[in-house]
Amino acid sequence: MSAGNAAAQAARALCDLCGLPAGHDPLTRQFSRAEPQRRFCCLGCLNVYTVLSESGLIEQGADFRQSELYQESLRLGLISNRGADEASGARPAIPDTAEVRESLYRISGLWCSSCGWIIEHALAREHGVRGAEVLFTSDLLKVRWCPQYLAPERIAQRVESLGYKLSEYTGERDTDRGEWRDMLLRLGIAGGLWMNVMLFSLVVYASYFEAIAEAAHRWVPFILMALTTPVVFWSGWPILRVAFLGLRARAIRMEALVATGILAAYAYSVVQAVQGGQHYYFDTACAIVTLVLAGKALERGARERTSRSIALLYRLMPRKARLMRDGRERFVAAEAVEPGLEILVKPGERIPVDGVVVSGASAVDESVLTGEAEPRPKTVGSEVASGTCNGPGVLEIRATRTGADSTLARIIRSVESAIHGRTALERSVDRVSRYFVPIVMVIAAATFGFGAALGLAPVDAGMRAIAVLVIACPCALGIATPLATTAAIGAASSQGILIRDAAVLETFRKVDVLVLDKTGTVTEGRFAVREAEASQELLEQAAAVEAVSEHPLARAIVAYAGEPRERAGRAEVHAGQGISGEIAGRRVTVGSRGLMEQRGFAVSEALAQRACRWEAEGSSVVFAARDGVVEGAFALGDRIRADAPELLRRMSERGVRTVLLSGDSAAATAKLASRLGIERHEGQVAPAGKAAFVASLRKDGSVVAMVGDGVNDAPALAAADLGIAMGSGTDLAMQAAPVVLMSDSLLRIAQAFDIAREASTVVRQNLFWAFFYNAAGIVLAVTGVLNPIIAAAAMAVSSLSVVGNSLRLGWKVRSHRAAGGS
DSSP states (O other), X not given: OOHHHHHHHHHHOXXXXXXXBOXXXXXXXXXXXXXOOEEESSHHHHHHHHHHHHHTHHHHTOOGGGSHHHHHHHHHTOOOOHHHHHHHTOOOOOOTTSOOEEEEEEEEOOOSHHHHHHHHHHHHTSTTEEEEEEEGGGTEEEEEEOTTTOOHHHHXXXXXXXXXXXXXXXXXXXXXXXXXXXXXXXHHHHHHHHHHHHHHHHHHHHHTTSOOOHHHHHHHHHHHHHHHHHIIIXXXXXXXXXXXHHHHTTOOOHHHHHHHHHHHHHHHHHHHHHHTOSOOOHHHHHHHHHHHHHHHHHHHHHHHHHTHHHHHHHHTSOSXXXXXXXXXXXXXXXXXXXXXXXXXXXXXXXXXXXXXXXXXXEEEEOHHHHSOOSOEEEOTTOEEOTTOEEOSSOEEEEEEEOGGGSHHHHHHHHXXXXXXXXXXXXXXXXXXXXXXXXXXHHHXXXXXXXXXXXXXXXXXXXXXXXXXXXXXXXXXXXXXXHHHHHHHHHHHHHTTEEEOXXXXXXXXXXXXXXXXXXXXXXXXXXXXXXEEEOOHHHHHHHHHHHTTOOOHHHHHHHHHHOOOSSOOEEEEEETTTEEEEEETTEEEEEEOHHHHHHHTOOOOHHHHHHHHHHHHTTOEEEEEEETTEEEEEEEEEOOBOTTHHHHHHHHHHXXXXXXXXXXXXXXXXXXXXHHHTOSEEEOSOOHHHHHHHHHHHHHTTOOEEEEEOSGGGXXXXXXXXXXXXXXXXXXXXXXXXXXXXXXXXXXXXXXXXXHHHHHHHHHHHHHHHHHHHHHHHXXXXXXXXXXXXXXXXXXXXXXXXXXXXXXXXXHHHHHHHHTTOX
């Protein structure tokens, strides 16, 4: 059978499920040795056929197209017809309810940000892809795709068809340095041959002023061509390849400018060599390749340095955990440890899981989480986090969160998510650069045309056009924003400031109102009962109810009364107000004045007066009621954090107004606000009320940052323009906030503002220098001041200035920390 007949027969092949044409490239699978290989037009048909085969319907010989599974799959759109769609040029609509997955891949062969645009553009045309985003600074590809309509291997096939290599992202940086060595080898060979080309070019330059031997005049140009050819077509292959891929994708990208300049200088020189001409520009082609490669090597090194924070975090994750079994130590993989298991951690070892100390005492270095170098003492009952380093003692720890749920693993995911995201400014710059390249092409053509019209020699006009192409390559534009953003996020994580969304770096600069939760944020959250008006029986029953809660007030009452003999049953939490439960056959309610009023529980006049006096003194008051009758009250006190006044001073210097918000009584909130000098405050605010208050500030035109630590604060954190959660707070609060402070220091808030402000400044400086270099360089190239060699050097200097300015951000933060700054 001829190849043409085989292709035609393959094209006529029908899908073994839906019976429609399977197309030229069907999906195939063999379900058993006794059956022939089956063909399918789409992944949906393959999956449905697999289920039918496993259910036995295929083996029974029944008409599976009449089965309920087949009919339901048709109705849901799980079965599509890729072959018919390709023939008609149409694509089946993907419903909004279709399952969407997100995958992350590492890409090899990325040359610049324009490579990312080519990949995104190609994947966007694939049916079943909901979104594709290339993260140039991390060499990553993030794809959102519908598994019912697209086979996952198709993503890799499409990217690899463009000339790139794709592998699934595992988190850790690959140890294979082949790509980096390849770049250095290309750069070294280009540089060495360029020097030799410059040496032999001296013979050509000498011929302009005096006669040289005919043999030299004839053969030196061919020697130059022999030396230049590997520079252009081997060392410069990455540049030419990206330019070609862009043209194949019908897009003129940054490298098209440089490639055009290189090939123009090389081709003109080759023609001159063959014709025995006088002017050669082999040295120009070599210089452009060498200097562009040098600039790319600098960029790559900077990208790796700015992304190094994640690699360092991965290295802090212990691979093994030590278990004690029958008095003997046994090592197991850290991922195999289940919550509830007890592990042993010896001096100097990193703790592999989150847990609670059940035996031993030590000091643990938590700087990886908090950024604070001072070790924290740990005794029985203390909580420890994965990745932290044990000090001189031996600890026996009961695991509470392990593997992907551990604190360090969640921090890594958050930092990765932030670094892998794009800011609005970065997207805007990408859009500008897409129009910039075609405009430069027009300017270069116009330069050549006008130069020739003004009487310039064609070679001189051509050199000016090449200089325009080379100097205008906006490589620095592509790295100006992501490099600074990545450096800022990495620097912040080293200081215990976890930024989960890169976009908030721009939000920090706009914030003009800072809303602070009172309990656990402005105060330490370590309450103690100062006075109590309750019988011993009521005190014990109140403690039995509060033992169910994790609220700081609840813990203080339990500590005051002593651990109850039994806990209350049928507990009901009243969000932001209190808790109730049954103990000894009675319904006990413990909570705020607002809860008592809401439930219709009357407070005696004497108790109300005493409560008012406590609140005027700044205490938080909790009432206790039994069976609908308020019988007692507790006055609890908390200490203001020592660094709260300094935070308020720094915020005031920035022109940021501070508001105090609390679920505590209005009187207690007002008392605390007056001690701190906060003018605006709101007390007795429910969780929904906190979110509504934040929303009202935003409605008035303010850009609001909310700082909180509890479950009650989560709605307000989510409602704010910028949510900042204290790391000592609850998981819900930390999930609701894009910024998490891993230490209790309020000054980390001011430091986060400083880092974000510095990042914003660096981004704008980078963009200014990138645009300035391009604009000034184009003018100088058009007027003939810059030749192509100087233009290539200037382009490398442009990238170097952006790289250095971005890395300065990390150096500044580290030097501030070394100097003892908070």
